[in-house]
Amino acid sequence: MQRRRVIALSAAVLAAAVAPGAHAQAGYPDKPITMVVPAPPGGGTDLVARLYADLLSQELGQQVIVDNKGGGNGNVGTAIVARAKPDGYTLLMQYSAYHSANPALVKELSWKPEDFTGVAMGAIAPHVIVIAKKVPADDLKSFIAYAKANPGKLNYASVGAGSVPHLGGVMLNKAAGIDLVHVPYKGAGPATADLVAGQVELMVVTPPSVSAHIRNGNLKALALASDKRHPAFADIPTTAEAGLAGYTLDGWFALFAPAGTPQPIVDKLNAAMRKIAATDQVRQRASQLGTVLVDWSPAEMDAFARKEVAGWGKVIRDNNITID
Structure with a gap:
C-alpha cells in the first residue's frame, strides 16, 4: 500500500510539472505571432512572408505580424529569432543565402544554422x-x-x-x-x-x-x-x-523556428503552411511571382536546409568568395 501511495504521489508531481507546458502547446497559439523578415520591405523574402501571413492568421486564429528587421546581410533579424524563446511566437521567414552562405562567409556570426528548426518551405525561386x-x-x-x-x-x-x-x-x-x-x-x-x-x-x-x-x-x-x-x-x-x-x-524562402520549439507546435505550423500552399489563391500568386511550391514535412525541410549549408559552403570556399 505504501509503495502504491509513493507511485501515485510521484505521478501527480510529474503531471503537475508537465501540465503547464502541455497545456501551452495544446492551446497554441493564444496570442499574436511575430514573423521576422531579415530584410527590408519590397524584396522576395518580404513578399513571400506577406503571401502567407494573413492566411496563417486566419488558419491559426491569431494575428501573424510581419516584422522587417533588415541589416547586416540578414544577420540582424536572423539573430533576433535565434535568441528568441522557443515557444512558437517568434518565427523567421528566411532567405536561402542568409541561412546557407553566411555561415561560410562571416567569421564571427552571432548565430548558427543549428539555432533553428525547419518548419516549412514557403517557396523556391529560380533566379x-x-x-x-x-x-x-x-x-x-x-x-x-x-x-x-x-x-x-x-x-x-x-x-x-x-x-x-x-x-x-x-x-x-x-x-x-x-x-x-x-x-x-x-x-x-x-x-x-x-x-x-x-x-x-x-x-x-x-x-x-x-x-x-x-x-x-x-x-x-x-x-x-x-x-x-x-x-x-x-x-x-x-x-x-x-x-x-x-x-x-x-533561391528559397522558408519558415524557421528557434531550436527547441516543441514538436507539436512545429507540426501545427507546418500543417497550416502546407494547407495554405495548397489553395488556388496561393498557388496562382506564387506562380505569378515566378516561384515554385513544394509540400515538405519539417524533417524534409531540415534535411534540405542542412544540404544547402554544406553545398553553398563548398561553392564559397572553392571560389574564394569573401564579403566585400
Whole structure:
C-alpha cells in the first residue's frame, strides 16, 4: 500500500510539472505571432512572408505580424529569432543565402544554422538574369558580348554581400568570362530601384522582386537560371537555351523556428503552411511571382536546409568568395 501511495504521489508531481507546458502547446497559439523578415520591405523574402501571413492568421486564429528587421546581410533579424524563446511566437521567414552562405562567409556570426528548426518551405525561386532598360542588349549573348567589350565598366547589384545574387554574379562572371563589378545593397527593394533607374546594369535575382518590372518593361529579362522555363514567364529562355549551359541558380524562402520549439507546435505550423500552399489563391500568386511550391514535412525541410549549408559552403570556399 505504501509503495502504491509513493507511485501515485510521484505521478501527480510529474503531471503537475508537465501540465503547464502541455497545456501551452495544446492551446497554441493564444496570442499574436511575430514573423521576422531579415530584410527590408519590397524584396522576395518580404513578399513571400506577406503571401502567407494573413492566411496563417486566419488558419491559426491569431494575428501573424510581419516584422522587417533588415541589416547586416540578414544577420540582424536572423539573430533576433535565434535568441528568441522557443515557444512558437517568434518565427523567421528566411532567405536561402542568409541561412546557407553566411555561415561560410562571416567569421564571427552571432548565430548558427543549428539555432533553428525547419518548419516549412514557403517557396523556391529560380533566379532570373535581368538588365536595366538602358543597356544596349536584348538577349544574354548580346549582353555577354557587350560586357566583354567593356570589362570592369558594368556593375551588377546584389541584395547584400554574400547573398545568392552576389554569388550568382561571381558565378556569371566565371561562366561567361566577363568582368562585372559587384555593388551590394541592403535588400532587394533598394537594389531593384537602382536597377530600374539605370544606376547599375544587371542583377541576378529571384522573380518576386522584379516580376512586375519585367512585365511592364522597366527591366529586360535575359534568361532564367533554371533547367526548365517557368509557366509564368514562358517567354523567358533558360540559361541553356540562351547560350550559357550549366549556369543554374535557385533561391528559397522558408519558415524557421528557434531550436527547441516543441514538436507539436512545429507540426501545427507546418500543417497550416502546407494547407495554405495548397489553395488556388496561393498557388496562382506564387506562380505569378515566378516561384515554385513544394509540400515538405519539417524533417524534409531540415534535411534540405542542412544540404544547402554544406553545398553553398563548398561553392564559397572553392571560389574564394569573401564579403566585400
